[in-house]
Amino acid sequence: MPRLPLSDFLSGPADAPIFDARAPLEYAQGHIPGAVSFPIFSDEERAQIGTAYKRISQDKAVLMGLDFFGPKMSRMVKAAQKLAPNKEVRLHCWRGGMRSGAMQWLLELAGFRVHLLDKGYKDYRRWALAQLEQPRTLRVLGGLTGSGKTDVLHALARRREPVVDLEGLAHHKGSSFGAIGQAAQPSNEQFENELALQLHQLSSAGRVWVEDESRTIGAVALPAGLFEQMRRAPLLVLEVPRAVRVRKLAEEYGRHNPAELAAAILRLRKRLGGLATKEALGAIGEDDMEKMVSLVLDYYDRTYLHGLEGRPDVLRVPTDTCDAETNADRVLAALGQG
Numbered sequence: 001m002p003r004l005p006l007s008d009f010l011s012g013p014a015d016a017p018i019f020d021a022r023a024p025l026e027y028a029q030g031h032i033p034g035a036v037s038f039p040i041f042s043d044e045e046r047a048q049i050g051t052a053y054k055r056i057s058q059d060k061a062v063l064m065g066l067d068f069f070g071p072k073m074s075r076m077v078k079a080a081q082k083l084a085p086n087k088e089v090r091l092h093c094w095r096g097g098m099r100s101g102a103m104q105w106l107l108e109l110a111g112f113r114v115h116l117l118d119k120g121y122k123d124y125r126r127w128a129l130a131q132l133e134q135p136r137t138l139r140v141l142g143g144l145t146g147s148g149k150t151d152v153l154h155a156l157a158r159r160r161e162p163v164v165d166l167e168g169l170a171h172h173k174g175s176s177f178g179a180i181g182q183a184a185q186p187s188n189e190q191f192e193n194e195l196a197l198q199l200h201q202l203s204s205a206g207r208v209w210v211e212d213e214s215r216t217i218g219a220v221a222l223p224a225g226l227f228e229q230m231r232r233a234p235l236l237v238l239e240v241p242r243a244v245r246v247r248k249l250a251e252e253y254g255r256h257n258p259a260e261l262a263a264a265i266l267r268l269r270k271r272l273g274g275l276a277t278k279e280a281l282g283a284i285g286e287d288d289m290e291k292m293v294s295l296v297l298d299y300y301d302r303t304y305l306h307g308l309e310g311r312p313d314v315l316r317v318p319t320d321t322c323d324a325e326t327n328a329d330r331v332l333a334a335l336g337q338g
Helices: 006-010 024-029 043-055 058-083 098-109 120-133 149-158 166-170 188-201 224-232 242-253 258-267 274-285 289-308 324-334
Strands: 018-020 088-092 113-117 137-143 207-211 235-239 314-318
Touching: 006 113, 006 120, 043 058, 058 098, 088 098, 088 120, 098 113, 113 120, 120 188, 120 224, 137 149, 137 224, 149 207, 149 324, 166 188, 166 207, 235 324, 242 289, 258 274, 258 289, 274 289, 314 324
Parallel strands: 018 088, 088 113, 137 207, 137 235, 235 314
Antiparallel strands: none
């Protein structure tokens, strides 16, 4: 069977969806960005086959797999026709073995053109980890909480600057409030997979903009190699007046469920202290978002300013606004590109 190397597979026809033939749990743990879960076996079936392989024999496992696969074949072809009306797909399993081979046989029998990934998802994962260790020319955008850093990154992207939105990939804004209004976070493996592909796509762009982050963004961790590069890279710090930041955050979080805001405050109670926690919860109850934000900023500002100590190559960008377009222009001007 013809097999494609990873580079050809990833750059394959845009209208040929990627089918991941592994079990649903494997897919959920991590998959090639954009791939569709198209399992040949359920999680339970895969477990049973694996047990038969280990305890009885390979032949028994293969026969069991055929028993599971046979009754599904018609449904799989119909599902593939809906997902790929042009009848062309890219396909892989874990190592490019029997699962993808069986699926390729079935789909080709049904008239599909199938591009099979040599060495499977395992090869993508190896490639992704290597991408995350490659040296990059980074520009890191920093600033105290509420400075609108993510908005400025998006404004830079509109100016055709190469940008990776780490918080967007992580589905989290980084603080105790960071999960509010966000989709569920990906697994750490999937976060790395998405990040690796974006960095690769920008590899010819020269420098890449990212936001200044802690080692973790919610429940996902930045790759160690990339994080160390970020700590050494030039850091441009937006200096936005506190009152402007308070208004921005109060407006943003005032739209959210008070119970979620209170839960975020309670997660910070050891850092805020008992009195500040009580006052912040009371402010939520009184719908005084500016007071709540101001109390929380006392903690976050101290923490961020402490983290700036010892950072090399810090360039401060004073501004009197949180307007993203204005601040994107000021950031570029500070680099001598405005």
